[in-house]
Amino acid sequence: MPELDSDRLFPLDKAARMLARDLYEGISDLPIVSPHGHTDPAWFAVNNPFADPAQLFVIPDHYMLRMLYSQGVPLEHLGIARTDGAMVETDSRAIWRRFAAHYYLFRGTPSRLWMDHALAGVFGVTEPLNADTADAIYDHIDACLSDPAYRPRALFDRFKIEVLATTDAALDPLEHHQSIAQSDWAGRVIPTYRPDATTDPIAPGFAANIAALGKVTGHDTQTWHGYLAAHRARRLFFKARGATATDHGYADAVAADLDPANAATLFDKIIAGGASQDDQALFRAQMLTEMAGMSVEDGLVMQLHPGSHRNHAAEIFNTFGPDKGFDIPKAIDYTTALKPLLNKHGLNPNFSLIVFTLDEATYARELAPLAGVYPALKLGPAWWFFDSPEGMRRYREATTETAGFYNTVGFNDDTRAFCSIPARHDVARRVDCAYLATLVATGRLSRVDATEVAHDLAYRLAKQAYRL
Amino acid sequence: MPELDSDRLFPLDKAARMLARDLYEGISDLPIVSPHGHTDPAWFAVNNPFADPAQLFVIPDHYMLRMLYSQGVPLEHLGIARTDGAMVETDSRAIWRRFAAHYYLFRGTPSRLWMDHALAGVFGVTEPLNADTADAIYDHIDACLSDPAYRPRALFDRFKIEVLATTDAALDPLEHHQSIAQSDWAGRVIPTYRPDATTDPIAPGFAANIAALGKVTGHDTQTWHGYLAAHRARRLFFKARGATATDHGYADAVAADLDPANAATLFDKIIAGGASQDDQALFRAQMLTEMAGMSVEDGLVMQLHPGSHRNHAAEIFNTFGPDKGFDIPKAIDYTTALKPLLNKHGLNPNFSLIVFTLDEATYARELAPLAGVYPALKLGPAWWFFDSPEGMRRYREATTETAGFYNTVGFNDDTRAFCSIPARHDVARRVDCAYLATLVATGRLSRVDATEVAHDLAYRLAKQAYRL
Amino acid sequence: MPELDSDRLFPLDKAARMLARDLYEGISDLPIVSPHGHTDPAWFAVNNPFADPAQLFVIPDHYMLRMLYSQGVPLEHLGIARTDGAMVETDSRAIWRRFAAHYYLFRGTPSRLWMDHALAGVFGVTEPLNADTADAIYDHIDACLSDPAYRPRALFDRFKIEVLATTDAALDPLEHHQSIAQSDWAGRVIPTYRPDATTDPIAPGFAANIAALGKVTGHDTQTWHGYLAAHRARRLFFKARGATATDHGYADAVAADLDPANAATLFDKIIAGGASQDDQALFRAQMLTEMAGMSVEDGLVMQLHPGSHRNHAAEIFNTFGPDKGFDIPKAIDYTTALKPLLNKHGLNPNFSLIVFTLDEATYARELAPLAGVYPALKLGPAWWFFDSPEGMRRYREATTETAGFYNTVGFNDDTRAFCSIPARHDVARRVDCAYLATLVATGRLSRVDATEVAHDLAYRLAKQAYRL
Structure with a gap:
């Protein structure tokens, strides 16, 4: 290394390895579709x-x-x-x-x-x-x-990126996305609506965020209906700037489905300050279902990234702030947690909810069974610590038999490390080809089917699932 | 496909593949023992x-x-x-x-x-x-x-089914089983005692079921002792119709061991209606241990199939009823849950309890350690979503090192899809031979031993474990 | 068998197998470092x-x-x-x-x-x-x-054991260790401080143990400060007899971090007898953090072995006592449980905490992410039921991508079966070489790096992590 082995990540067995290589050669040059990530749109707007x-x-x-x-x-x-x-x-x-x-x-x-x-x-x-x-x-x-x-734009073009989604706070003015769109550069860089700081009462600055949301949308966010209207408006603003998806990340996946009167009462308690932790958790849970309802209305694909205990070391957080490597996964439940949301919107074929996990035990036990039956639910790719050769292999082995390939959504690179984007997609493509080759070599998939599935996993499913 | 690869599901490596093929050829034509499933006995009684x-x-x-x-x-x-x-x-x-x-x-x-x-x-x-x-x-x-x-009987014979167990509600009159037994056809189709609708207070029609149980057995099922006597009688009725096993399926595996006076008091509360959810759960838990006690008496093998959240989508259940694919697994505990039952009956070598799981994390963590020491406990095969090549491989890899082969019970097809029975047993036999061949090829098992184990897994253990 | 296959546990594929064999040949004769186990020091003191x-x-x-x-x-x-x-x-x-x-x-x-x-x-x-x-x-x-x-000493020498740690109750006089040290035999047999019987209020004889601890150390163990001083003194006594580590085993991994006044009050409640189960649990949890603090002071490496439900079958325990195979793992949380301890001492590079698990789901989900960021935390090898070829393979596959090799600590044989020590280390060395060979053969590691890592895993890391 860095002399890269051209057969890296393929099966050991020679016949399966040749199959994997053939599959990979058919898809290795496809454009990159990157529907979820954390690059900085300023890079592409300013191009420094x-x-x-x-x-x-x-x-x-x-x-x-x-x-x-x-x-x-x-x-x-x-x-x-x-x-x-x-x-x-x-x-x-x-x-x-x-x-x-x-x-x-x-x-x-x-x-x-x-x-x-x-x-x-x-x-x-x-x-x-x-x-x-x-x-x-x-x-x-x-x-x-x-x-x-x-420079950023040149690399974007060299990497053959067809579309790159960033992740943006609800209050972000998206001026870089606008400037990219208005430039003479053809690169497609789109935002994603990430409203956690305005939906989770324990988010830092929550009250100020709510007030700011009112200001940018012109809705009275001190009332439940005004608050919801503000989210609706802001989502449409993101959509107008190119967004096709939203993203939500809490410590758990708990959703609630209160009737409107109770939801309004709960909102009043939250906005008054001093709500209990249970009320805060219930509000978070209710907002997941509200966001799902808005996705039904406006067609934005909903992503859910739960299960991380953020900022585990207080001293690191206090000294250096968030995102320093101290986010630690924990066990999570989806079957019971998501039921209220899925019972309300999960059978709606116009709704699309893509769920991720940091608890691999849930792949085969909960997420593949759920995605394998609810029309609205799709399974996101192996995420974060599992965005790795072994993680991806386990993901396919644990989910395919129950959810098939077509309830999954292709690959996310999920990164702010721009230069690693081709590498990450390459790893995913190789691991998927290795998996498909193994299925062919063990009589579980025809070669013709494998060729089609390889293309779907590398390119088509991401575009379809994210409505790109 | 359907041109089936004759080496399907065998290891990729050529030497291991040849070993697997040899092992498979020695057992592929063994009769099918199907000790747990959901075919309709009417098919074989009427033979339409x-x-x-x-x-x-x-x-x-x-x-x-x-x-x-x-x-x-x-x-x-x-x-x-x-x-x-x-x-x-x-x-x-x-x-x-x-x-x-x-x-x-x-x-x-x-x-x-x-x-x-x-x-x-x-x-x-x-x-x-x-x-x-x-x-x-x-x-x-x-x-x-x-x-x-x-026709059903001809296919049964063609499939070389030695014995086929159905799963039957406690109140089922078993007239089809009787009619098969009295016919001139030699096929062995036996019932299994599934009493959930008369032991779980939240089962639909529970009160009516209890009353009906009284009626068919002649016992007063409005008293605790009469209720237990009715189960004892009904189990013997099933046994007389050929049953060798019972089957129990709740959302969890929780067992209780109340003293008789408290159990009777609890029963009175349940039968009076309006018992709390906690009381209902405690009764369900107590009935697991009661059923275990009855198995000690009458020798029926006890099966436990817990861990599914049934009818997850209310709209589907309301519109189409149960068993439409909306049963979703969730995390489950066995170590603590089964302790009261195992402390009461688990050391009894005459008792046989076969436990299944939908939470693969419990294979290596709880079920193999439990089955590897309690004489009464055996580990059922990979179930439902895990009745698959990867599921079976993970099952063997996770359980063999702690429980060995001889605390497992061979294969269940667990199906109502009659024509898939040969296919399902074939998959299990191939995956087991692949696993055994891998052990041999990595110096963990002798070839002679592998040949014997292959036969045990495909045929002998099911007969022995289910007392067939 | 026992004709042992010289290539046992290596990959099936021929090229990978030859790589594994080469790696193994480079390390198979290294001395055995056994930093955690349960052999009897009397064997080596008396040499009968x-x-x-x-x-x-x-x-x-x-x-x-x-x-x-x-x-x-x-x-x-x-x-x-x-x-x-x-x-x-x-x-x-x-x-x-x-x-x-x-x-x-x-x-x-x-x-x-x-x-x-x-x-x-x-x-x-x-x-x-x-x-x-x-x-x-x-x-x-x-x-x-x-x-x-x-004889024991001759076998010790024949096995090429460089150092062997035993596990010893806090009250153990360590006379066998002393006698070994004073003998003319060069074998290094060192104790490990295992204080559970004096830190866990539910341990049998807890009050008497506390009193005895006071007696052997000369501290007043009826006061919080005297009790802590007694532990400090006893740890130094073990250290003087060669100990480099402590070991702690509870049913869970819960740590607490009370302020000193509250800790003292809690101790008084415990010592008075009749404390609630919650208080007992809180005391246990507090003592984990206290022991961590003492490790910061005296440099003894801290080991944590949680997650076993001990003596599951009451009848076996009553008839035959502990350690008869009836210890059963259960699901366990580390992320939340260890947070108080890690927030207090986890960033201290002088502190070393080695954590083990019986719940494999925690490897990739919690332990590798924790060990991959906290300087004090290292991941112990696959333990107990997972001290096996499949268990070790899963351990490497689940932890390496997130924690790397250098946040792990080599192998423990953890056994009282003396004659199995060479076999156990040999299995670990083979499985690790098989894993490394697979990484090389799939382009994930260079051959030069694999050679160095093989040596580290077989020998160097255990010495470094246990400060031997």
Whole structure:
């Protein structure tokens, strides 16, 4: 490495490996559809060069930070800003050297696969990254970054990205999306409506967010009906800027279905402040179902990303803020939790709800059985810690027999690490081809069918599921 | 497909594949022992021809219905009767065409494996099923069905079924089983005692069922002792009709062990109506342990099938009734739940309790450790959504190292899809041979031992565990 | 068997198998580091011969007992002493014959792998164990045992054990460890501080244990500060006898972090007797965090082994006592449970906490994400029922992608079955080499890196993690 094995991630057995290679060759050059992720739309609106290798690859990537920190590298040494403004490392080359010296920690991880692929595929780096090569590779990448061919729009085009969705707070003005749309660049970068900060009473600044939502929409968000109307309006604003989906992330998947009078009373309690934790949880739950109802109306596809205990280490959160690698999954229930929402909207074929999980035990036990029968429900791809070769394999093995392929939605790269996008889609395509080849080689799928399914998983299903 | 690969489901590696093939050839022609399933005894009592391909393969199969419905095919279009009597599709050919046009949805599923195997193996269909071939295959099967060789008894004999157990409500008169036994046909079709509707206070018609149980047994089921006596009598009635087992299915596996006075008091509360949900749950739990005690007395093997949230979508249940694919598993505990029952009867070598699960996380964590030490406890095969190649592989990999092979009970087909029975047993035999071959090829089992175990798993253990 | 396949546990595919063999050959002769186990230090202090084959292999091994008992062999027939003093089998040859006659039950289990390896590797037995060979093998082993080359110290040296940790109650005088240290034998046998009986209010004899702890340390253990001081002193006593680690085992992993005044008040309630179950649980939880704090002070590595429901069958416990195979795992949470402890000490790079689990669902969901970010947390190897080829494979597949290799700690044999120690380490080394070879063969790891990681997993990480 980074001499990449052209047969990587394929089955060991020679006949199955040749089958996988054939399937992969048929789909490896398809455009990338990226319907869920966290890139910064400003990159594509402004099209400034990326700053330097450390700021491109290390500082914004919580997968990298967490592993380095777990083995004793202080976050300050990696240039992570402190909330108290105290000094942290500002020398990007020093950060890069630390990263390179600890690069052995990533052996066997998807971060390593993505990084090696990005180094080789995007920057043409052909030697392994380590303490000895750190400086030369830094200089090489740094030089590339000043070349117009490595600016965000050029890379977007080089990566053959057909559409890229970002994730945006409900209050985001979306000016970068607008500016991209009005530019002469043909790249399609669309927003996604993420309203958690205005639907979850425990979100920081919740009351202020509600007030701001009223201001930007012109609705009186101090009343239940005005609050709902404001969400409706804001969703349409996002839709007008190109959004085809919403995204929702709570610690659990609990939905509620109160009658309108009770929901209004609950809202009044929440807005008055001082509601109990139970009331707060019930409101969150009710808002999931309300958002589902709005999706039925406006056609935005609903995504649900639950199950993470955010900011597990208080000291890290207080010192460095969120998204530093301290979000930890926990056991989660879907069968009971989603029932009120699914009983209200789950049989509606116009509604589309894509559910993700961080608890793999729910794939075969709950999510595949649910997605395999509810017309509205689809199963999102292996997410976060499971966006990996083993995670994807387990996902297919656990879900296909019950939900089939056509209740799944293709791949999400879900990343803010822009240069890893081709690598991530490549891993997904390879793992899916390996799985399909194994089905063919064990008499469970015909070769003709496998060829069609490979194309569906790599390209068509994402477009269809996200209405792109 | 349906050109079936003769090496399907075997390991990819050539040497292991040849080992698996050898093991399989030694057991593939063994008679079928089917100790748990849901076929209709009337088929074998009356021996009328099956109606048509749609009524044989599509309408009664909730695996088929759920997948088709999940992708937008209304149940009415598949001929599923509505409880309000409104019109549904009655043209079986139209139903079959819809099924065929959507048959691609089943790629990668066990339903597809079973169906292809039944089409090829039972009806000699050699072309793939799809919209183009739907009519020709319909006509071919339809013609077969009018041939005496395709009547239920003839197929039973052709399938080499040694014994077939049905599942029957406690109040069932078992007249079909009696009529089969008194006929000149040698086929062995035996009932299984399924008392849930008379032991679970939340079962529909519970009070009426208790009254009816009194009527058919002549015991006063309004008293605790009379109620228990009625169950004892009814179990013996089933036993006299050939039953060797009982079956119990609740949402959980919770057992209780009240002292007799408290149990009687609880029964009085239940029978008086208006008991709390907690009391109802406690009664259900107590009845599990009571049934275990009766098994100790009368020798009927006890089966426990817990963990399904039945009729998840209220609208489907209200419109079409139960068993339409909307039963969804959820997380379940056995270690704590079964403790009262196992503490009372679990060390008794005359008692046999076969436990199933829909929560695969419990295989290695709870069920294999429990079955690997309690003399009474055996582990049932991979059930329902896990009656599949991957499900069976995971079952063996998760349970064998702790429970061994001899605390498991062979295979159940658990089906009402009669023509799929040979296919289902064939899948189980192939997957087990693949697993055994892998053990041999990795030095974990001798070839001689594997040959014996293959026979045990395919045939002997089911007979022994179910006392057949 | 016991003709052992020299390629056992390696991948099926030929190229991957050769890679695995190469990796294995590089590490198979490394010394054994055994940082956690349950051998008896008296064996090495006194160095008496082991008694006979049954007392060596059958009677002390709860894996053997549980399987035999599950299939109807009474524990009395296996020589297990009854608490009521009633007669049990005392003829070791008769016990051995029973074991041999039922040896087929262990097909596919790790017990069988270990036993065959010990028979062949330690005693040179080359014929399969069964009823026919039982006597000859008994005689052969029995003869060996009277040979000085089979005494504990000689076997320790022959097994190339570099260091062996035992597990010892806080009140243990450690006289055997002292006597080993003072002997002319160079073997390193070190204790581990296991204080559960003095930290868990539901432990049998808790009050007396607290009093005894006061007596041996000279601290007033009737006060909170004296009690803590006594633990500090006792830990240093263990450290002076060679200990580098502590070990803690409760039914759950719940930690608490009370302020000192509340902790003292709670202690007073506990010591007064009659505390509620909630108070007892809270005290247990608080003591986990206290022990973590003491590890920060004295540098002893903290091990946590939670999640077993001990002595599940009351009758077995009453008749035969603990550790007879009736400890059953159950679902467990770490993310929420450990948060108070990790928030207090988890970012401290001087603290080292090694966590184990019996709930495999937590590997990928909770433990790998936690170990992959908290500097103090490391992931213990696959434990107990998962100390097996499939268990180890699942462990690596579930944890490596998120935690990497370097947040794991190598292998533990965790056994009192002394002769199985080489076999257990050999299984771990083979399975790890198979995993690494698969990564190499699928382009996920370079061969050079795999060679280094193989050495780390087999030897270096255990020494580093346990500070040996």
